[in-house]
Amino acid sequence: MxxxxxxxxxxxxxxxxxxxxxxxxxxxxxxxxxxxxxxxxxxxxxxxxxxxxxxxxxxxxxxxxxxxxxxxxxxxxxxxxxxxxxxxxxxxxxxxxxxxxxxxxxxxxxxxxxxxxxxxxxxxxxxxxxxxxxxSSVTTVLSATGAEGEESGFVFFGFLPAKAGERQQAVESLRQEPRAVVLLEAPHRIAVLAESLAVLGGRPLTVGRELTKQFEQIATMACEAFPAWLQADADRARGEFALVLHPERVVDDGAQALRVLRLLVAELPVKTAVRLAAEITGASRNTLYPAALAMKGEAES
CATH class of the missing domain: 3.40.1010.10 (Tetrapyrrole methylase, N-terminal domain)
Structure with a gap:
């Protein structure tokens, strides 16, 4: 001791x-x-x-x-x-x-x-x-990424399936997931995971390796760059991994966001309309909320 x-x-x-x-x-x-x-x-x-x-x-x-x-x-x-x-x-x-x-x-x-x-x-x-x-490796890696965001939350997925077909289906489901996703992986499968996630292109990924240990490493990169990052240094494939797939952000101009918001405000309460418009367009709720109030006021006058 x-x-x-x-x-x-x-x-x-x-x-x-x-x-x-x-x-x-x-x-x-x-x-x-x-x-x-x-x-x-x-x-x-x-x-x-x-x-x-x-x-x-x-x-x-x-x-x-x-x-x-x-x-x-x-x-x-x-x-x-x-x-x-x-x-x-x-x-x-x-x-x-x-x-x-x-x-x-x-x-x-x-x-x-x-x-x-x-x-x-x-x-x-x-x-x-x-x-x-x-x-917990889940909360440890998440706290170091800044990926969650107050509007999006996160999803804990854990280990992807070992079988190739099931793993590919899982990755495609992650493509549609707008929230941050926490993944875990063992060293003997990390190269396979890297190749699987590479199809997500430029979506940001934070890789946590050997968390809390002497050789801890935390790096953020595009998913498509993950395989090359692993191959650049043999030590990077060692240790246990916790990873965060960052939320997918939809880039949209303000005019399109306002058009979507106006359609939703006409049918829904303001808070619900703002939330849905933000999720659909990627625009900030803080920007959309005053606009929604103004639209509601116009409709009632």
Whole structure:
């Protein structure tokens, strides 16, 4: 254990020990996506407190616990190949009054990771689930792009299908998606993903590689430039990837936006007309709203 985590364990006890941690509860614990210092104080306390830890890879979790100086617990292997059976073992232990934590290999469980079936089984059994928030590659990469925008929101897609035909269909659906899209990919498939996204041409893409780790890299480029960017440096294909496909912006002149707005205002409430006109034309809602009020006033006078 690093000496720095000895003080972290003490801080975790001071900050979190006074809170209530009921028995017969599943604690869904977010763990770091790379940097061990990103663990939460409450997560450290709960990992020390629980009777058992269900995890994606017992070897990985055991190494994580060892790094933090936490005594080895009863570790239950629960991964995508045995989630059904593992979930029932978790439920059994909870029914005996045990506290059980669930942790995937990295980040927040149940988000493109095993864990969702475990949580569903616990809920179906009428038992409590307590989430402990923390690291997530999804929100980490999104926060570094500025891609969401207050009007558009974002969509979490995760991993594209492995089969070529299904992957191509998925990419075509992304072509029509006006919001930012968060994607995940493993290093052995990143070149295939790059070629698949290249058909989206000039649409901006932010690539996050090895997030929170020593060789973290975040770069924004056109989708069509992604394959060449990967090939320019062999190191760029290493590590886990989280990517953001930026929103597609439709460039339109003001006159066309106003024509669309006028048609919509005649049939719809002002706010609805403005929202739809902005989505159709790419014009700013702040620009369209006063124009819509003026059009509504003309129609009523």
């Amino acid at each position: 690093s000496a720095s985590f000895a003080s972290a364990l003490a801080a975790a006890r001071d900050a979190a020990a006074a809170q209530h941690y009921p028995q017969g509860t599943l604690y869904v614990v977010a763990t770091p996506i790379g940097n061990l210092a990103d663990i939460g104080l409450r997560a450290l306390h709960v990992l020390q407190l629980v009777d058992a830890i269900a995890c994606e890879d017992t070897r990985h979790t055991q190494a994580l616990l060892r790094a933090y100086g936490i005594d080895t617990k009863s570790l239950l292997s629960v991964h995508r190949h045995n989630e059904a059976q593992g979930a029932q073992e978790v439920v059994r232990r909870l029914q005996l009054g045990q506290r059980v934590a669930y942790a995937s290999d990295a980040g927040t469980p149940g988000v493109s990771d095993p864990g969702a079936r475990v949580v569903a089984a616990v809920v179906a059994a009428g038992l409590r689930v307590m989430p402990l928030p923390g690291a």
